[in-house]
Amino acid sequence: xxxxLSDIETVEDLRKLPVNQLPQLCEELRQYIxxxxxxxxxxxxxxxxxxxxxxxxxxxxxxxxxxxxxxVGHQAYCHKIxxxxxxQFCTNRCYGGISGFPxxxxxxxxxxxxxxxxxxxxxxxxxxxxxxxxxxMKRNHIAVIGDGAIGGGMAFxxxxxxxxxxxxxxVILNDNKISIDKSTxxxxxxxxxxxxxxxxxxxxxxxxxxxxxxTNHPNRVTNFFSKMGNSMKGWLFGGSNWFQSLGxxxxxxxxxxxxxxxVKALKGxxxxxxxxxxxxxTIKGKGLEAAEQNQTKYHAPGKFDxxxxxxxxxxxxxxxxxxxxxxxxxxxxxxxxxxxxxxxxPAMATGCSLTIMDAVYPERVxxxxxxxxxxxxxxxxxxxxxxxxxxxxxxxxLQRGYDQVxxxxxxxxxxxxxxxxxxGLVGEDGSTHQGAFDLAFLRCIPDLIIASPLNExxxxxxxxxxxxxxxxxxxxxxxxxxxxxxxxxxWHNEPQVLPIGKGQLLQKGEKVLLLTLGPLGNAVSHVLExxxxxxxxxxxxxxxxxxxxxxxxxxxxxxxxxxxxxxxxGTEKGGLFSEIAEFLACRDALQHVxxxxxxxxxxxxxxxxxxxxxxxxxxxxxxxxxVGFDNDSIEKTIRQAWEMA
Numbered sequence: 354x355x356x357x358l359s360d361i362e363t364v365e366d367l368r369k370l371p372v373n374q375l376p377q378l379c380e381e382l383r384q385y386i387x388x389x390x391x392x393x394x395x396x397x398x399x400x401x402x403x404x405x406x407x408x409x410x411x412x413x414x415x416x417x418x419x420x421x422x423x424x425v426g427h428q429a430y431c432h433k434i435x436x437x438x439x440x441q442f443c444t445n446r447c448y449g450g451i452s453g454f455p456x457x458x459x460x461x462x463x464x465x466x467x468x469x470x471x472x473x474x475x476x477x478x479x480x481x482x483x484x485x486x487x488x489x490m491k492r493n494h495i496a497v498i499g500d501g502a503i504g505g506g507m508a509f510x511x512x513x514x515x516x517x518x519x520x521x522x523x524v525i526l527n528d529n530k531i532s533i534d535k536s537t538x539x540x541x542x543x544x545x546x547x548x549x550x551x552x553x554x555x556x557x558x559x560x561x562x563x564x565x566x567x568t569n570h571p572n573r574v575t576n577f578f579s580k581m582g583n584s585m586k587g588w589l590f591g592g593s594n595w596f597q598s599l600g601x602x603x604x605x606x607x608x609x610x611x612x613x614x615x616v617k618a619l620k621g622x623x624x625x626x627x628x629x630x631x632x633x634x635t636i637k638g639k640g641l642e643a644a645e646q647n648q649t650k651y652h653a654p655g656k657f658d659x660x661x662x663x664x665x666x667x668x669x670x671x672x673x674x675x676x677x678x679x680x681x682x683x684x685x686x687x688x689x690x691x692x693x694x695x696x697x698x699p700a701m702a703t704g705c706s707l708t709i710m711d712a713v714y715p716e717r718v719x720x721x722x723x724x725x726x727x728x729x730x731x732x733x734x735x736x737x738x739x740x741x742x743x744x745x746x747x748x749x750x751l752q753r754g755y756d757q758v759x760x761x762x763x764x765x766x767x768x769x770x771x772x773x774x775x776x777g778l779v780g781e782d783g784s785t786h787q788g789a790f791d792l793a794f795l796r797c798i799p800d801l802i803i804a805s806p807l808n809e810x811x812x813x814x815x816x817x818x819x820x821x822x823x824x825x826x827x828x829x830x831x832x833x834x835x836x837x838x839x840x841x842x843x844w845h846n847e848p849q850v851l852p853i854g855k856g857q858l859l860q861k862g863e864k865v866l867l868l869t870l871g872p873l874g875n876a877v878s879h880v881l882e883x884x885x886x887x888x889x890x891x892x893x894x895x896x897x898x899x900x901x902x903x904x905x906x907x908x909x910x911x912x913x914x915x916x917x918x919x920x921x922x923g924t925e926k927g928g929l930f931s932e933i934a935e936f937l938a939c940r941d942a943l944q945h946v947x948x949x950x951x952x953x954x955x956x957x958x959x960x961x962x963x964x965x966x967x968x969x970x971x972x973x974x975x976x977x978x979x980v981g982f983d984n985d986s987i988e989k990t991i992r993q994a995w996e997m998a
């Protein structure tokens with residue numbers, strides 16, 4: 354049998370195929386994704402689940418003129434392969450290669466950049482409304498959103514607004530939580546083909562016009578028939594239809610792996626104006642048995658055997674633990690001692706290792722779904738009643754709950770403990786997921802304590818410190834730490850309560866002072882060991898707390914070191930560098946007044962930080978070299994400072 358995929362470079366090639374060849378193409382696409390992702394790791398399961406849906410959408414709709422948005426976007430691998438990036442797909446998520454998510458600057462087929470969930474319907478509504486205002490009611494607007502993402506607050510807000518705007522948009526709900534059951538058998542296919550057909554909808558519109566006397570306003574008669582229809586669908590499919598109650602025309606559920614019937618349904622929906630929802634049922638990991646059986650593990654499994662699906666284990670030598678696992682084990686230890694401790698996460702229980710506590714105290718662990726705003730305020734509510742909430746959120750996702758941190762936690766001085774995972778550069782997920790901004794956007798909020806550990810021992814110390822602070826009804830407490838492994842094999846120390854706002858001098862030196870915040874301090878220590886062999890001996894101060902700052906220690910350092918270098922895995926604007934610059938500027942102003950205008954010299958200030966730009970995707974070594982976090986770059990900056998001093 355002739356291979357089809359080799360001749361497919363763009364969607365125009367796809368549309369030349371007869372519809373009966375699409376199942377074969379889908380199998381070839383699925384195998385291609387498996388083979389490539391086995392060697393170049395990425396989001397496997399979600400992309401395998403939407404192969405038929407992707408083919409059907411591009412086959413029917415006139416992309417890129419019709420606008421297609423993939424919510425989150427990690428399921429868009431097939432989309433990328435079909436839209437001119439097949440040969441580049443081997444570079445997916447690699448430094449200098451294509452992104453693992455849709456990006457507007459990568460392809461005209463990527464109508465909207467995505468990476469965080471629940472944004473697609475808002476964006477599609479904006480595009481559809483723009484088309485309406487331009488008088489273009491022929492253009493179609495399609496949002497593909499998963500059953501997890503549609504539970505996000507933004508999706509609800511957008512769904513609530515759209516029916517009142519009379520725009521041409523289709524929301525495709527990709528439901529992969531359940532296997533395809535009887536509701537998608539012959540009866541479901543029949544209802545789908547009937548309700549999506551032009552003949553059916555012409556008849557339905559005629560009846561609507563007749564019963565509304567061509568006023569297009571609903572009345573008792575139309576409401577009665579609408580309720581009857583909703584009730585029948587609710588009876589057939591096991592519940593009332595939320596979409597129809599919002600004013601959408603609902604179609605489905607449909608078999609998301611039957612590409613021929615999907616094409617038939619989409620052709621009907623393409624001709625139907627207004628707001629529509631197509632509900633498709635898919636299997637995450639479809640086509641790779643191991644991925645179908647263990648969907649969480651194969652969401653992004655790393656390298657694996659493309660034939661068997663067996664994950665290729667990393668080197669077996671003893672390694673330091675992941676910071677997330679240190680958090681997970683430490684919160685369990687604390688929870689054993691205090692029943693008031695609870696854990697909260699927005700859909701990242703496995704990623705942040707709250708599953709460790711959940712296995713022992715499931716009634717005290719709350720995965721609230723993709724709802725960061727709710728996670729923060731829910732934690733605040735628990736804190737008002739004497740509970741001690743550890744709210745674990747990835748750095749880039751905390752951006753979505755910013756108002757709640759200010760309004761619901763800090764303003765009320767509630768002792769919520771925020772454990773910010775994936776702070777700093779995260780690697781292959783790229784610019785939408787880099788944890789660059791949390792130091793900057795949190796530092797300006799009053800009544801927050803902000804800390805970052807040097808290593809695993811310090812993470813445990815800070816968690817115990819935050820717990821004791823919350824127990825005594827102190828201020829809200831932020832602990833941020835990176836993705837990946839720590840630096841200590843013997844990590845399980847006896848945690849100590851730290852003095853809040855006090856740093857630690859790790860190395861007393863001369864002329865130059867390194868001020869580090871967080872795990873990058875370990876790289877600095879390594880470089881200083883090398884430089885010591887040449888007689889270069891800078892000082893090294895582990896700041897520990899960005900807020901409150903250890904100003905008494907800094908005051909002493911102004912007398913000892915003429916050049917300071919701040920080192921942080923956050924953006925150069927707004928974080929530690931800004932904090933130290935502000936400290937020195939204020940000190941200079943006060944000294945100027947107290948000395949009646951006599952000259953006062955403060956240390957020269959250099960910095961190592963994430964530059965003021967969005968950092969692309971790639972492996973950590975390449976990204977570290979790009980932003981100056983690698984040992985050679987750190988050493989170069991220190992030598993520069995030593996010459997200046």
